[in-house]
Amino acid sequence: MSEKKIERYNFKRPDRISKNQMRSLHFIHDRFARNLSSSISAYLRAIVEISLEDISQITYSEFLNTISDPTCYVAISMKPLDGLSAMELGPGLVFPIIDRLLGGVGRPMTTSRPMTEIERKIIQGV
DSSP states (O other): OOOOOOOOOOSSSOOOOOHHHHHHHHHHHHHHHHHHHHHHHHHHTSOOOOOOOOOOOOOHHHHHHHSOSSOEEEEEEOTTSSSEEEEEEOHHHHHHHHHHHTTSOOOOOSSOOOOOHHHHHHHHHO
């Protein structure tokens, strides 16, 4: 049986991704956005349009500095692939989804506040 080779990866100083790999990532993320758009539309019973805005390579610390507080950070299974993927959903997206699921029209929050335990349970179901 062949053993898997584990390579170290430095998240503080990531290696640059080639243009071919970036094109592949763009295609994968674009397809994910289209699939997510149709799935969320069906789940919320409303028209939801999701499109890929940009692909860029940044360090993990730079990413952490860009996310809002509060935020919803989730791990997603990528079957049939092994492992998990991370997805960050900001309050501008999370609160309208929760509002829609609870019978509202999906309005965004006007003031920033932490999610309640009930809201966290609802968004975990999504």
